[in-house]
Amino acid sequence: MAEVLDFIDESLQYESTWERAEDHERRFGADLEYYGASVGAVRGSIRNAGRRYPGLDHDDVTALASALWSTPVYERRLAAVVLLQSASGLLRHSDLTRIEGFIRSAALHDLVDALAVDVVGSLLQRLAGQEAVRASAVVARWAGADEPLLRRAAVLAHLPAYRSGNGDDDAFRRTIRSISGVQRSRVPEVEEAIALVRSSGAP
Structure with a gap:
């Protein structure tokens, strides 16, 4: 994995500019560092890595993320999200523990939102049977x-399911009740979601 990691990191730095790095810091704040690569460059780096190192399995993908x-x-963190998006068919309910750690340390709403919608939401739609039950239980705990x-x-x-016309109203109401149980006042980032x-x- 070290070789793939180095390839992606070098690609991101090659595509970076200090002007874009400064713009990112103005937009997102100083909680993270910035190379200054565009979103397109991040996606391209993951796409090129997949072509150069084909056949990455579940353990490879999660370790690389x-x-x-x-x-x-x-x-780098956006690249991890894009990697998980591109390999979503390999993910399992047990990967939600890793993703929870990512969300807790994300610092930026943009990263959280991409993980929640494009990775977790898509996973919930794809899983079936006990895998789906276990995954839903984890997200309910969140x-x-x-x-x-x-x-x-x-x-x-919940957003991907509602966008596809398959939203679960009862599950969404349970989510809201759980949030109401821990929030003593409105939290803007939660209310916005x-x-x-x-x-x-x-x-």
Whole structure:
């Protein structure tokens, strides 16, 4: 995995500019460092890595995502998200523990939202049987978590289903009740997520 990691990291740095790095810091804040690569360059780096190193299996993908995420650089963490998006068919309910760690340390709503919608939400739609039950239980626990970003993720995980016309109203209501049980006042990032899902048809 070290070779793949180095390939991606070098690609991201090659595509970076200091002007874009400064712009990212103005937009997102100083909680992370920035190479200054564009979103397109991040996606291209993951696509090129897949072509150069074909046949990555579940363990390869999850280990590589963790290695990318471990350095607090925005583009590396975005690359981890894109990697998980591109390999979503390999993911299992047990990977939600790893993703929970990513969300807790994400610092940025953009990263949380991409994980919640494009990775977790898509996973919930794809799983069936006991895998689906276990995954739903994990995300339900997030709704009552102490971390607002986890609560935001628990809400946004419903979004893909509502966008495809398959939203589960009862599950969404349970999410809202769990959030109400831990929030003593409105939390803007959570309320914003609730409004977004409701605008897509949730009750």
